[in-house]
Amino acid sequence: MNIQFVREIPENTEYEIIIAGGGPAGCAAAIAAARCRANVLLIEASGSLGGMGTIGLVPAWCPFSDKEKIIYRGIALEIFNKAKAGMRHVKKEDADWVPIDPEALKRVYDEMIMDAGVTVLFHTQVVSVNRQGNKLDYIVTANKGGLTAYKGNIYIDCTGDADIFAGAGLPYDYGDEQNHDIQPSTHCFVLTNVDEYHYHNSPVLHMNNPECAAYDIARSEKYPLITDAHCCHSLIGPRTVGFNAGHLWNVDSRDPIGASKALMQGRQLAYQYHQGLKEYLPETYGASYLAETSLVTGIRESRRIKGEYTITYEDYKNRKAFPDEIGRNCYFLDVHQTKEERDRIMRGERNGEEDFEPYAPGESHGIPYRSLIPKEVDNLIAAGRIISSDHRVQGSIRVMPVCLVTGQAAGTAAVLASQTGDTHKVDIMQLRRILGEAGAYFE
């Protein structure tokens, strides 16, 4: 049964551009729009900026280079360089799989957002959307101050879950095209008091190495939540290692009860992983301490918007260029397989790496502006892992360097669209010129 909920709430019309979600995409969008002198509101559900890279404890940046040159530039590169500068064990020229110190990265985002003059609302969630035909009229937020209706010229959805698109009743895709299977989630965690000598001088602890302890832990009956050998990690500080390891299957971020159970299961999984590392790699992890687990479940995939253009596997394979491209991407098709496929990999029946189809050095594909905007609504843009792509390409464009690039493009396009209130009328040449002057890279 439904009830009708009617009440008067305050209306706020102060902001020209309203962005939901302060992850990499939302931060880059907010900085880009504010640098173009727009009055910007950034709404973030948690108490920190940075999304999965900070509150989610993802321990490393995916590569910034195409193995010949850096291709994620502009605001993305600024953030990356500032984050690296705070880490003594990272070299200035390092571009690929650079570790993340989440506390240092939080400060980088805070400083850049404050310098740009963005207004931030923490602990605030977008909970409802009012749409009148082809326009969003207002969005409703909830926080300690109660409910508020925010009315802007342009809205940018960087929630990672396309909450605004879904709230506006817009169509979206979910999971793979046949069964709607989504990639598994991971609950990242941090270990301190790790023995750095043995960390650096032991056999590679990664799924690529069938002899490594990740397989022993997954096969051991002592650690029932760990069922496959997914194990990535980075030294993120002195004697401190961040882990992106283990999988939680079929976590649907649209289901609050299921997602809450997954958080508790994730914390148990992190504990089991730590115990397993202590058992199988005592020289490295015997005296280590489980210092922190992520505040959020690491959701790799949820809703994907249906945009004016959907980037497909064929586009990826053909290294396609687009007349309206706003950035380029070279990351491989990093689709974490379903439980059934991972079981086959564990039994040695297949090699998961063959799914990834990485590019050769120097290769990349374009990201068209049309993959950021819906057909049906004029004053809404998407950025980050939710942009319009098929399931396999989402495995590639979901990573942080790409999200920063689409965020900057969305923020810049929002400023251009603000005058007319129509993202479909953005002058693409002007958008590309402004992005180019701000350092972006595309063909």
Ligand SMILES: Cc1cc2nc3c(=O)[nH]c(=O)nc-3n(C[C@H](O)[C@H](O)[C@H](O)COP(=O)(O)OP(=O)(O)OC[C@H]3O[C@@H](n4cnc5c(N)ncnc54)[C@H](O)[C@@H]3O)c2cc1C
């Ligand atoms: C386990 C895991 C490991 C990964 N490993 C890597 C890696 O090694 N390297 C890499 O580069 N990338 C990695 N990624 C991918 C990458 O971290 C994310 O896909 C990327 O951060 C997505 O950016 P985003 O801005 O779209 O969303 P997010 O980073 O998810 O940020 C979304 C933000 O929106 C907020 N939010 C959500 N809903 C609302 C709402 N309704 N109202 C207000 N705020 C809201 C959230 O609190 C969050 O801060 C990984 C992802 C996962 C899950």
